[in-house]
Amino acid sequence: MANEAYPCPCDIGHRIEYGGMGREVQVEHIKAYVTKPPFDTGKAVIVIQDIFGWQLPNTRYMADMIAGNGYTTIVPDFFVGREPWHPSADWSAFPEWLKTRDARKIDKEVDAVLKYLKQQCHAQKIGVVGFCWGGVAVHHVMMKYPEFRAGVSVYGIVKDSEDVHSLKNPTLFIFAENDAVIPLEQVSLLTQKLKKHCKVEYQIKTFSGQTHGFVHRKREDCSAEDKPYIDEARRNLLEWLHKYV
Numbered sequence: 001m002a003n004e005a006y007p008c009p010c011d012i013g014h015r016i017e018y019g020g021m022g023r024e025v026q027v028e029h030i031k032a033y034v035t036k037p038p039f040d041t042g043k044a045v046i047v048i049q050d051i052f053g054w055q056l057p058n059t060r061y062m063a064d065m066i067a068g069n070g071y072t073t074i075v076p077d078f079f080v081g082r083e084p085w086h087p088s089a090d091w092s093a094f095p096e097w098l099k100t101r102d103a104r105k106i107d108k109e110v111d112a113v114l115k116y117l118k119q120q121c122h123a124q125k126i127g128v129v130g131f132c133w134g135g136v137a138v139h140h141v142m143m144k145y146p147e148f149r150a151g152v153s154v155y156g157i158v159k160d161s162e163d164v165h166s167l168k169n170p171t172l173f174i175f176a177e178n179d180a181v182i183p184l185e186q187v188s189l190l191t192q193k194l195k196k197h198c199k200v201e202y203q204i205k206t207f208s209g210q211t212h213g214f215v216h217r218k219r220e221d222c223s224a225e226d227k228p229y230i231d232e233a234r235r236n237l238l239e240w241l242h243k244y245v
Helices: 057-067 091-099 107-119 133-142 184-197 227-244
Strands: 023-027 030-035 043-048 072-076 125-131 148-154 171-176 202-207
Touching: 023 107, 030 057, 030 107, 043 057, 043 107, 043 133, 057 072, 057 125, 057 227, 072 107, 107 125, 125 133, 125 227, 133 148, 133 171, 148 227, 171 184, 171 227, 184 202, 202 227
Parallel strands: 043 072, 043 125, 125 148, 148 171, 171 202
Antiparallel strands: 023 030, 030 072
16 A cells, blocks of 8 residues: 555565564554664664554565664554554455554654654654555655654655645655556656645655565565666665765
8 A cells, every 4th residue: 555545455575584683662552673773873763664564574674774774773563553464365355454544643653653762762863764555654754743854755655635745854755667556647746746845855766667565575686677776776765864864
C-alpha cells in the first residue's frame, strides 16, 4: 500500500533471510527494534515499516544499514500490536484491513518514539525514513513535526489531500518508474504542487525500469540490471540524511 486514495496490493518481493544486529525494546505502549551505530553521533533515524510490519527482515536490514552509517535507528511497531498484512491473505479483504491502519494517524506513536530517542538515546538530531505505507507516514510527519531534520519517503504518496506541500524540513521522495501502485501521473502532480508551493528543500527521484519495493524488497543479486538502481537509491537515502540530519 503506497497510495492512500486507491490502495492496491503490493507484492512482498524477496523476503531476505536476515536476523538483525539490534534488539527489541518497549517504548511506552509499543514495541520497537533498535540498532546502534558503531559510535554515538547524537543523531537518530526512525524507520517506518511497510504493510508487512516492523518485524520484516528487509526493513531491519535497512535499519541496520542506516545505523552502520552513524545513526541510532529505531523501527517502531506502528501497527501497535495488530497483525501486519500477510502476503498469502485474501487481497479482497485488504481495504477493510487498511482502514484500521491509517498512515496519517500515528502521532501518538511518533511522540512516544521521539521522547525515547531524546531521553534514552540522547539524540539531538533526528530524521525519518519510510517504505510504502511508511512513505505515506513520512510525508505526513514531515508536514507536521519540525523536529525531523530530514525525511525520506520511499514509494509512498499522499493523493487524497490538496495540502501535500507544506513540508517543515528537507524531504527526498523516491519512486519507481514501473510502479503498479503509484502511476507516474501522481508523481507528476506531486512534483507540480511542490514546485509551486514548497518552501524548503526537496527532491523527487524516479528510478527507470524499477518496480514497487525495489529499494528494500529486491534481492541485491536479483539481476545485474536492477542492482545499480538499488545501490543508487540507498546511497541517495544516506546522502540525504548525511546532508540534513
